[in-house]
Amino acid sequence: MKPIPYGRQNITEEDIKAVVETLKSDFLTQGPKIAEFENAFASYVGSNYAVAVANGTAALHLCTLALGVSAGDKVITTPITFAASANCVRYCDGEVVFADIDSETYLIDLNRVRQILREDTERKIKGIIPVDFAGRPVDMEVCRNLADEFGIWIIEDACHAPGGFLRNSQGKKVVCGNGIYSDLAIFSFHPVKHIAAGEGGMITTNNKKLYDKLILLRTHGITKSPDLLHENHGGWYYEMQELGFNYRLTDFQAALGTSQLKRADEGLIRRRQIAARYFSAFKNVPFIRRQSGVVEGHAYHLYIIEVDNRKELYEHLKQKGIFAQVHYIPLHMMPYYRGLGWKKGDLPSAERYYDVCLSLPMYPTLSDKEQDYVIDTILKFQ
Ligand SMILES: Cc1ncc(COP(=O)(O)O)c(C=O)c1O
Numbered sequence: 589m590k591p592i593p594y595g596r597q598n599i600t601e602e603d604i605k606a607v608v609e610t611l612k613s614d615f616l617t618q619g620p621k622i623a624e625f626e627n628a629f630a631s632y633v634g635s636n637y638a639v640a641v642a643n644g645t646a647a648l649h650l651c652t653l654a655l656g657v658s659a660g661d662k663v664i665t666t667p668i669t670f671a672a673s674a675n676c677v678r679y680c681d682g683e684v685v686f687a688d689i690d691s692e693t694y695l696i697d698l699n700r701v702r703q704i705l706r707e708d709t710e711r712k713i714k715g716i717i718p719v720d721f722a723g724r725p726v727d728m729e730v731c732r733n734l735a736d737e738f739g740i741w742i743i744e745d746a747c748h749a750p751g752g753f754l755r756n757s758q759g760k761k762v763v764c765g766n767g768i769y770s771d772l773a774i775f776s777f778h779p780v781k782h783i784a785a786g787e788g789g790m791i792t793t794n795n796k797k798l799y800d801k802l803i804l805l806r807t808h809g810i811t812k813s814p815d816l817l818h819e820n821h822g823g824w825y826y827e828m829q830e831l832g833f834n835y836r837l838t839d840f841q842a843a844l845g846t847s848q849l850k851r852a853d854e855g856l857i858r859r860r861q862i863a864a865r866y867f868s869a870f871k872n873v874p875f876i877r878r879q880s881g882v883v884e885g886h887a888y889h890l891y892i893i894e895v896d897n898r899k900e901l902y903e904h905l906k907q908k909g910i911f912a913q914v915h916y917i918p919l920h921m922m923p924y925y926r927g928l929g930w931k932k933g934d935l936p937s938a939e940r941y942y943d944v945c946l947s948l949p950m951y952p953t954l955s956d957k958e959q960d961y962v963i964d965t966i967l968k969f970q
Pocket of ligand 1: 644
């Protein structure tokens with residue numbers, strides 16, 4: 589059997605055709621395929637606006653810039669996420685406040701968040717970046733209530749959860765990134781994610797003011813829009829009105845993204861089938877202490893199991909050609925964040941989770957036969 593990674597992209601002939609057609613067109617960098625991708629993505633998640641950018645990290649950075657994070661501001665996020673969820677605060681000289689996770693869901697513990705906000709008597713905390721980690725949606729309704737109570741903004745990091753959803757207190761489906769509760773939401777199109785564009789990212793929002801700002805910041809803070817110009821010297825004229833970046837996505841990446849998006853629902857169905865098969869295979873296995881399980885609305889970017897002897901199982905699988913992964917090493921334990929004062933022992937639930945977690949192969953083209961081999965190899969361990 590060929591090596592089995594924990595995640596991988598699925599590129600079809602249709603995807604290749606879409607990219608080649610764009611390469612033959614007049615546009616390589618930002619052209620008509622960007623708006624097409626943005627419109628298709630906004631309608632997929634149900635937001636009013638979408639802004640395509642170079643990658644998920646750029647998306648996060650533009651969000652913290654647009655929200656005006658600056659020195660002295662504090663922003664809460666989870667330690668169990670990819671570095672970019674926290675780093676975007678540092679890019680703007682803000683301070684990261686890690687809140688511990690809920691050991692059941694692996695998501696940021698909103699009770700802990702409430703406590704942190706209550707203790708912030710100086711009101712330095714300006715926002716929160718909840719992460720729909722592994723594809724499991726954070727309860728954004730509860731998060732919004734907290735945000736409103738304490739006057740802070742929300743950037744939902746939904747990189748793991750395109751197509752994921754939660755039911756709110758009225759039983760209404762709230763799709764990740766639809767902007768009903770969050771101010772901004774971001775996605776990544778890195779190859780291990782649901783939608784692959786090589787690199788790529790998207791910001792979704794229902795806030796027109798923030799949308800306009802993001803559009804400006806994506807291209808150096810430069811505008812040619814006649815109604816926004818302070819002066820106008822002629823057809824060539826443009827103005828740099830803010831300090832922005834080149835965070836544009838290329839047209840051929842957008843074409844790939846749009847083509848991939850057409851199969852997003854199909855991929856999600858398959859991911860949920862794979863999750864259900866893992867769940868039933870492991871539910872009565874004593875050495876598997878906990879697993880992602882079957883959760884309505886979960887987008888299953890990752891399927892996680894908890895085992896005491898994780899390192900041995902990881903090595904055992906590797907020897908058999910199965911490349912499981914660990915998501916994530918808690919961010920507060922990284923040398924960079926330790927250098928800012930964080931230390932081991934600060935976030936016990938995240939640290940305990942890190943000691944035992946393992947992400948199993950999870951991607952739509954994983955066949956039943958391959959998954960059975962993964963399950964079998966795990967069951968034969970010990
Ligand atoms: C939760 C999370 N946030 C942000 C990012 C950053 O996305 P990108 O790799 O596209 O910059 C990633 C992806 O790796 C991620 O998993």
